[in-house]
Amino acid sequence: MNECTFEVIKELAALSGADESIQKKLCLISWNGKPPVFDIRAWSSKNRPYKGITLTNDEAKALKEALEITF
Numbered sequence: 001m002n003e004c005t006f007e008v009i010k011e012l013a014a015l016s017g018a019d020e021s022i023q024k025k026l027c028l029i030s031w032n033g034k035p036p037v038f039d040i041r042a043w044s045s046k047n048r049p050y051k052g053i054t055l056t057n058d059e060a061k062a063l064k065e066a067l068e069i070t071f
Contacts, residue, residue, distance in 0.1 A: 006049065009036045021045045
């Protein structure tokens with residue numbers, strides 16, 4: 001099985017868990033050497049990624065627009 005690699009390009013926001021051992025974050029991440037994507041997932045205090053979602057620029061824009069309409 002191939003190993004999954006990642007590089008956190010930029011941490012954009014901490015969404016929850018600032019005082020806990022697991023923190024949900026919004027980041028720009030390059031997975032397996034591919035172009036960076038928006039990434040929302042939980043991270044352990046040891047910088048281990050848990051399950052999450054990735055969004056392309058177009059998907060992130062669509063989400064932003066949906067949230068603006070909702071709120």
